[in-house]
């Protein structure tokens with residue numbers, strides 16, 4: 611199995627005019643951090659995408675992603691689902707295909723009603739339902755407390771989907787009304803997607819076989835909806851040593867994650883296997 615980050619940052623993949631940082635000065639698209647989407651790929655070519663950022667089509671074209679068996683969505687911010695409406699309509703009208711989406715049943719309803727319906731519902735005659743535009747894989751609930759966890763297997767890839775506390779509810783860490791999830795892939799690769807600092811996560815998930823953690827990381831303080839670099843530095847050496855930082859801002863060159871005990875910044879287009 612290999613995991614590839616099509617994007618690891620928070621920017622659009624387009625250099626900011628007038629910005630003098632090394633990232634924006636570079637002409638090489640690989641130096642741009644793009645928005646976060648990942649591809650999980652098996653040796654036989656099976657491919658599952660996690661999230662479809664606003665710039666997914668550009669990322670996929672640049673990276674040469676030509677096979678997608680299913681797509682999983684972690685939460686409804688545009689840097690994670692901004693490419694979904696276009697994908698649904700393009701697949702339906704242009705290539706006559708029905709994409710397969712991995713969604714828990716509660717999130718499927720939220721995603722359609724609160725995000726997609728406005729742009730996708732209307733057709734020449736009548737209306738579309740979400741089921742007209744996509745097929746679904748529904749993970750089953752395997753735990754509700756202390757944290758909701760769902761499980762499914764897609765083309766031989768075992769996925770554990772767990773709730774995260776990206777946007778806190780009433781200032782505590784025990785739950786969040788905002789639907790956000792992370793992912794444990796085959797028990798070995800942990801991807802937090804977006805969460806604020808939440809050390810309980812590592813006590814509540816089966817961590818024994820995890821050998822790589824991809825954790826979102828905000829480089830500035832305070833950490834309201836993401837874990838900050840300084841907060842992640844307080845975790846045990848063992849966790850930090852496996853931790854690749856993702857979803858980081860353009861000022862990453864001012865940091866030295868190896869010195870601080872992290873595995874490093876996840877690199878766009880790099881393959882982890």
Ligand SMILES: [Zn+2]
Pocket residue numbers: 685687776804
């Ligand atoms: Zn988010």
Ligand SMILES: [Zn+2]
Pocket residue numbers: 646687689690804857
């Ligand atoms: Zn995000």
